[in-house]
Amino acid sequence: MSNNGVMIRVHNPHPWPSTEQEAVAVQEHLRSLVRFDGEPEVVRTAAGLDVAYREDTNELVAAVTVLDMGTLDIMDSVVVRGKPEFRYVPGLFAFREAPPLLEALTRLSVEPDILVCDGQGLAHPRRFGLACHIGVLTDTPSVGVAKTAMGRYEPPGEQRGDWSPLYCDSEIAGRALRTRHGVKPVFVSVGHRLTLDTACELILRLAPFYRLPETTRSADRLGRSAPA
Structure with a gap:
C-alpha cells in the first residue's frame, strides 16, 4: 500500500496467530532476523508509534x-x-498492537527514517518485543522506549544522559536511560537495524524537555484525542 509515492511494506509477512503457542512460534522464528547493522547515516525523520485503548x-x-x-x-x-x-x-x-500500527505506517505520506515504539525491543523474554516485530516486518530501523523495565537494572546517575545496563536473565538487553535530571529513567532497547549507542543518542535528541521522547508524546496525544 502506498501514499504519495511513499511505501512502507511488510517484508517478512506471517499469518497472525490465534493461540499463544502459535504466537510464541512466530517470535522464535522472526527473532533470528533482527539486525544490528544497516542503521541510517543520517536520521532526519522519526515516527512515534502508540496504541490507546478505549x-x-x-x-x-x-x-x-x-x-x-x-x-x-x-x-x-x-x-x-x-x-x-x-x-x-x-x-x-x-500480536494485539502490531496489525493496526502496520496499517497506519502504510498510510503515511512522509517516510520515517526510524520507528520509536512505546514498548520493548530486545528487552523481552524471547528478545523479540514490539519494536523488534515492527522493525523486522518493515525492515526499518526501530527502537523500543518503555516506561517500565522488563528486566533488572541499577539506577543510573541523576544527570541527563546517564544510563545503566538493563539485564534480561544474564544478558544486557537495553539501558535505563535518564532523559531528565532527577526524573525516572526510560528503558531503551534496540528493535532492528540500530546499535544501542545510536538508539540512546536518538532518544536523547527526541526528549529535550520531558521524560518521554516527543515521538511517543505526540502519538499518545493523537490516539487519545481521536474522535470515537
Missing part, C-alpha cells in the same frame, strides 16, 4: 506521528481504529 467500547486506536528530527515538528500523522484480535498475554503484546 475500555467503554473495547476499541483500540493506533496512532503514528512523523517528526522532523531538527525541529520536532509533526510532519505527518495517521490514526487507525480497530478491535484487539488477540487476547492480552504478557510477552505477546505485539
Whole structure:
C-alpha cells in the first residue's frame, strides 16, 4: 500500500496467530532476523508509534506521528481504529498492537527514517518485543522506549544522559536511560537495524524537555484525542 509515492511494506509477512503457542512460534522464528547493522547515516525523520485503548467500547486506536528530527515538528500523522484480535498475554503484546500500527505506517505520506515504539525491543523474554516485530516486518530501523523495565537494572546517575545496563536473565538487553535530571529513567532497547549507542543518542535528541521522547508524546496525544 502506498501514499504519495511513499511505501512502507511488510517484508517478512506471517499469518497472525490465534493461540499463544502459535504466537510464541512466530517470535522464535522472526527473532533470528533482527539486525544490528544497516542503521541510517543520517536520521532526519522519526515516527512515534502508540496504541490507546478505549475500555467503554473495547476499541483500540493506533496512532503514528512523523517528526522532523531538527525541529520536532509533526510532519505527518495517521490514526487507525480497530478491535484487539488477540487476547492480552504478557510477552505477546505485539500480536494485539502490531496489525493496526502496520496499517497506519502504510498510510503515511512522509517516510520515517526510524520507528520509536512505546514498548520493548530486545528487552523481552524471547528478545523479540514490539519494536523488534515492527522493525523486522518493515525492515526499518526501530527502537523500543518503555516506561517500565522488563528486566533488572541499577539506577543510573541523576544527570541527563546517564544510563545503566538493563539485564534480561544474564544478558544486557537495553539501558535505563535518564532523559531528565532527577526524573525516572526510560528503558531503551534496540528493535532492528540500530546499535544501542545510536538508539540512546536518538532518544536523547527526541526528549529535550520531558521524560518521554516527543515521538511517543505526540502519538499518545493523537490516539487519545481521536474522535470515537
